[in-house]
Structure formats: C-alpha cells, structure tokens
Amino acid sequence: MENMKKVMVQFDFPNMTSKQYDQVWQDLRAAGHENPKGLIHHVSAQTDKGLKVVDVWENADKFNEFGQTLMPILAKNGITPTQPIVSPLHYEYSGNQVH
Template sequence: MENKKRVMVEFDFPGMSVKEYDQIWQDLRKAGYEHPKGLIHHAGAPTDKGVKIVDVWESADKFNEFGSALMPVLQKHGVKEPKPSIFPLHYEYNENKKPIM
C-alpha cells in the first residue's frame, strides 16, 4: 500500500559545488526528469561545506521511485550515495495556495 502523506526530504552534499549541482540537474533533464513525478518543491543552496537540498514530495514512495533515476546520475559525477533525512510534513505554506496541515 502506497504511503500518500507528503514528506520533506533534506540532503547535504559535502564538497559539491553549485556547478556540479547544475550539471546534475542538466543530466536529469536530459534523462526526462525535468519535472520528477511527485516532486512538489525543490530548493538547492550552497553552504560553507557544499550544497544543501530540501524537497517536498507527494510521498516517501514517490521520492524513493525517483531515486532509481537520481542514483546513476550522482554516481556518474562521483557523488557518494546521499543519506537523506525524511520527515512527515506537518505544515506547508505556498504563496499561491492555502496552508496545508
């Protein structure tokens, strides 16, 4: 049975540059993942250690399905398998929508 509760997924990619991050997105787009199924919000930001990613997904299942496309691209760029933190979403605000609780 599919878990349909939205989740927030957080990744840290130590040592990754924004140039590498951009190249990974370019490769995902070329592979047909310009709009990954189930991805609601995505944000990537440089940190003093690398790049931090925060996503909101329709469900943990949708995020895990995307992993089959993401992992080969990360491996191509020499990125070690990330250890995401996954949290059930409690509250979401989008300026174009009403809050979701």
C-alpha cells in the same frame, strides 16, 4: 500500499559544487526527468560545507522511485550519495495558501 502523506526530504552534499549540481539537473532533463513525478517543491543552497537540498514530495514512495534515476546520475558526476533525512510533513505554507 503506497504511503500518501507528503514528506520533506533533506540532503547535505559535502564538497558538492554548484557546477556539479547544475550538471545533475542537465542529466536529469536529458533522462526525461525535468519535472520529477511527485516532486512538489525543490530548493538548494550553497553552504560552507557543500550544498543543501530540501524537497517536498507527494509521498515517500514517489521520492524512492525517483531515487532509482537520481543515484546513478549522482555517481556519474562524482557525487558521493548521502543518506537523506525523510520526515512526514507536518505543515506546509506556500504564498497565500495553507495546505
């Protein structure tokens, strides 16, 4: 049975550049994943070690399904996959709405 609890997914990509990140999104769009199914929020930030990505997904199953598309695209762009931290969402605030 599908896990229906929202999850926060955090990736740290050592040495990943913003140019590589932008190319990954171009490749995702080209593969028909401009709006990945189940993705609620996505942010990224350059750090002193590379790039950090934080997502909120409808559930872990949706994230894992998207991983089947994402992983080959990361490899194509020379990005070493890292193990994400997946945590059940405890609280979500978006603008003036509490979820």
